[in-house]
Amino acid sequence: MKLAILHELNAERAARRPAILVTDTESGEQRLVKAADFAKDPLRTELEKQLRMGKSANVEAGGKKLFLNVYAPTAKLVIIGAVHISQALAPLARSLGYDVTVVDPRTAFASPERFPDIPLVAEWPDAALPPLNVDAYTAFVAVTHDPKIDDPALLHAFERGCFYIGALGSRKTHAKRGDRLRAQGAKESDIARIHAPIGLAIGAVSPSEIAVSIMAEITAVLRLPPKEKEEAA
Amino acid sequence: MLDRDEDILKAAEDWQKAGHGVALATVVETWGSAPRPAGSSLVINDEGTFLGSVSGGCVEGAVVTEAMDVIQSGKPRMLEFGVADETAWNVGLSCGGTIRVFVEKVG
Numbered sequence: 001m002k003l004a005i006l007h008e009l010n011a012e013r014a015a016r017r018p019a020i021l022v023t024d025t026e027s028g029e030q031r032l033v034k035a036a037d038f039a040k041d042p043l044r045t046e047l048e049k050q051l052r053m054g055k056s057a058n059v060e061a062g063g064k065k066l067f068l069n070v071y072a073p074t075a076k077l078v079i080i081g082a083v084h085i086s087q088a089l090a091p092l093a094r095s096l097g098y099d100v101t102v103v104d105p106r107t108a109f110a111s112p113e114r115f116p117d118i119p120l121v122a123e124w125p126d127a128a129l130p131p132l133n134v135d136a137y138t139a140f141v142a143v144t145h146d147p148k149i150d151d152p153a154l155l156h157a158f159e160r161g162c163f164y165i166g167a168l169g170s171r172k173t174h175a176k177r178g179d180r181l182r183a184q185g186a187k188e189s190d191i192a193r194i195h196a197p198i199g200l201a202i203g204a205v206s207p208s209e210i211a212v213s214i215m216a217e218i219t220a221v222l223r224l225p226p227k228e229k230e231e232a233a
Numbered sequence: 234m235l236d237r238d239e240d241i242l243k244a245a246e247d248w249q250k251a252g253h254g255v256a257l258a259t260v261v262e263t264w265g266s267a268p269r270p271a272g273s274s275l276v277i278n279d280e281g282t283f284l285g286s287v288s289g290g291c292v293e294g295a296v297v298t299e300a301m302d303v304i305q306s307g308k309p310r311m312l313e314f315g316v317a318d319e320t321a322w323n324v325g326l327s328c329g330g331t332i333r334v335f336v337e338k339v340g
Contacts (some may be wrong), residue, residue, distance in 0.1 A: 001337055001338075001339050001340075002258055002337065002340070003246070003249055003340045005247060005251075006242065006246050006249070006339060007243060010242055010243055010246055012241070023259075023335065023337075025260075025261060025311060025335055027336055028308075028309035055271070055272075056261075056270070056271040056272030057271065058261065058262055058271075067259075067262075067271075067335065069259060069261075069271075069272050070272060096252060176257075217262040
């Protein structure tokens with residue numbers, strides 16, 4: 001690998017931007033394709049598919065055997081609300097490979113006893129969220145049921161383009177939330193991005209089951225191609 | 234999508250800049266129950282120091298030896314390890330899988 005390519009690759013990774021290294025395994029020739037350049041690449045279909053799957057693979061193109069090595073940032077999960085569901089959700093998400101952070105200004109909830117080994121930020125969202133570098137590789141879940149905490153957090157998630165945004169609450173609760181967020185300047189398209197009621201409809205009852213339904217929904221949004229995603233929703 | 238190899242590629246860059254010969258070995262194909270998925274990598278410098286993993290420990294020794302040659306020659310090569318391949322290589326994967334590893338020089 002040329003040093004220039006390695007340097008570029010490390011810069012993309014440090015910035016949490018995905019890229020794929022394409023290697024001709026016979027000649028050793030290589031090129032780096034940044035995610036932003038996929039659309040104009042001759043291999044775009046393969047590049048997009050492998051990035052979505054987060055899986056490196058061999059393809060044949062133009063009589064060449066090419067290895068596509070996928071470099072995607074570690075996905076993050078930010079949970080607003082150190083509630084009962086979060087106690088099940090945080091370890092489950094971690095077992096799926098997410099970097100998990102729980103935010104809740106209520107110190108009685110955000111206590112290490114309730115969340116052993118999980119990074120906790122006992123601050124209001126306006127102070128807690130900016131240092132977390134919430135980005136397009138972040139799933140964002142608001143489960144406090146308290147508009148004072150959930151609403152500003154959701155506005156932050158819209159701004160940062162999280163790949164998944166979910167919020168706890170019935171359809172009725174969610175309609176009221178929509179009104180409040182609109183009043184605070186949220187766009188209709190932002191509000192439409194919120195998955196609410198949160199989680200896939202699997203009849204979840206207990207906090208652990210709700211956690212499974214949330215992670216199933218996040219996984220579907222992350223991995224399924226756009227069309228199948230609509231069908232699953 | 235989960236990328237836990239951050240410090241490995243950073244180390245490759247740092248070693249190269251510090252004047253070391255460096256090689257990068259990457260799993261490009263797996264069959265059966267291979268221990269590490271395609272894309273896993275190992276970086277090796279000319280002192281034989283290595284970071285990362287291509288097989289969870291089974292064939293790293295052999296990969297490091299090959300990497301030394303690649304650092305010398307500058308020519309990439311493809312290695313194959315597996316239980317069905319005893320004649321080509323003395324080391325195999327105890328798990329019964331087969332892997333192909335692409336070894337290239339950095340720089």
